[in-house]
Amino acid sequence: MFDLNQLETSYDKCLKCNACVASCPVSAVTFDFGGPKHMGPELKRLIDNQQIIDDKRIEFCTLCGNCDISCPENVHISTLTAYAKAIHTEKSGSGFRDFVLSNAELVGKMASAFAPVTNLAMKMKPIRKMMDKMMDIPEDRRFPSYRFKNFKRIYKNKTAGSKRKVAYFVGCYATYNAPEVAESFVKVMKFNGIEVVRPCQKCCGIPMLANGRMKQARKNADYNIKSLLPYVRQGYDVVATCTSCSLALKKEYLSIDGTDEARELAAHVYDAGEYLRMLKENGELNMNLAPLKETAGYHAPCHMKAQGMGNPAMDILELIPEYTVQDLGAGCCGQCGTFGFKKEKYDVSMKLGRAMAQSVEELNADYTVTECGMCKNQLDQLTDKAVKHPMQILAESYERAKQAV
Structure with missing residues (x-):
């Protein structure tokens, strides 16, 4: 965990080594983003020197956190880019689309209250075409479904x-x-x-x-x-x-x-x-887990990797007898939260997701596992495999063990 007292000066430790650029999913597929080194430490220097206060390229940062993990000097790059995003939005403003996408809770409340209608509407071509033209939300982008009994x-x-x-x-x-x-x-x-x-x-x-x-x-x-x-x-x-x-x-x-x-x-x-x-x-985990004769491919969310805690989901799933889980090792899924719902970023999102889709196809497991709902959304769009959360698998194993008693 970083030290807040070092936030304002952490960019001075940047060695310009490009480790953050090499780990940036977006930089790997497009030149529209200046890269975390330039949009983080370099931009902060310019802002402090009052040479520049805005750069629209910052919009292509997904705040995935890969840059933070890769930096050998512990520069808080994603925090710097988050503040740069705020400066850009305050200066340039943002439209109705970005307001909607940023308010996931408000949208969730409204959409789930009318879930059957909402889910049907999101699959109707005329409505999707209208959203494409009026809100710049791509017609082909899949949306997660909402549940009335939330x-x-x-x-x-x-x-x-x-x-x-x-x-x-x-x-x-x-x-x-x-x-x-x-x-x-x-x-x-x-x-x-x-x-x-x-x-x-x-x-x-x-x-x-x-x-x-x-x-x-x-x-x-x-x-x-x-x-x-x-x-x-x-x-x-x-x-x-x-x-x-x-x-x-x-x-x-x-x-x-x-x-x-x-x-x-x-x-x-x-x-x-x-x-x-x-x-x-700590020796406190209930190990009465029933065997599951299943195979799964595991997709690691960027925000899990950004926490620097290893791969806890796989560590736990591997405790289930006869259960096989393998890391897809495919990097960023490309959905990146609200990023993949934006028309101008949709092609980048799809390019990012290709490696993941190919890995799922090559592994050909029974299903895919991930903790992130937005990663699931991208997996649902790009692959034909079902997607489960680790907690669903563990709950099933525990329930089977209970029934076997």
Whole structure:
């Protein structure tokens, strides 16, 4: 985890070695993006010297975090680019499309309330053509479906009484698009004797940061910190099933909020796979897992890799008897959150996804596994394999073991 006190001067440590450029998925497929070195440390120097305050190329940064992990000097490149995005948006403004894409929670609430109609509308060519022409959302881009019986409706808050207890940061995707992921996580925790509560929460803010809406992201960060911190102080662990959400709580809030409270919260946040791996290392994980004679290809989300925690999902899935999981090793999927929903970036998104699609085809496993809902969206569009969350697989193994007793 980086030191906030070094944020303003961290760019001075840049060696101009191009390690960040070599690790940047977007730089590998287009020259429209200046690259993380130029759009991060170099642009910050120019801004500080008042030589330049805006560069529209920054819009092609996906804030994937690969540059941070690759930098040998621990320069906070993605944080610098996030602030550059905010400067660009404040100076140049942004349209209705970017407002919609940055407000995933608002869209989720509205779309799930009319889920059958919403899902049908998103598949109708006339409506998609209209969205293409009026909002620059490409006609061919697949959209995730919404669920009327979302997780917020079916799971009420309560107080946990178990020794270990979890405050679940559900996130927009598991709430409105895939409540089965949230339900599976709760089941997995129950099989491990851990009760789960759902604190009041807002969108983690990653879509807002990606669209240069720093002030809005800060408001959400402040709300979530104030909502989650009391649980932490009562002994709860904060766990997320979306790697973008866990990245926001662990890292992004330190830069956009920067308070001691943000630091205190970050120290108690886990990705779901990371949390289960910690239980295993402590001898606390329920190992009564039934065999699953299945093969899976695992796609690692960029926001998981950006947390520098290895590959916890695979570490846990490999504990299931007779289960085979293999890392696709295909890099960025290309969806990149809201990035792939933008017409001017759609071709770049598709180019980025080619290696992943080819890897899925070559492996020819039973299905693909990933923690990220947006990675799933791209996988659904580019491959013919079903896509599952690690928690769904674990829940199935635990349930089969229970039924076998």
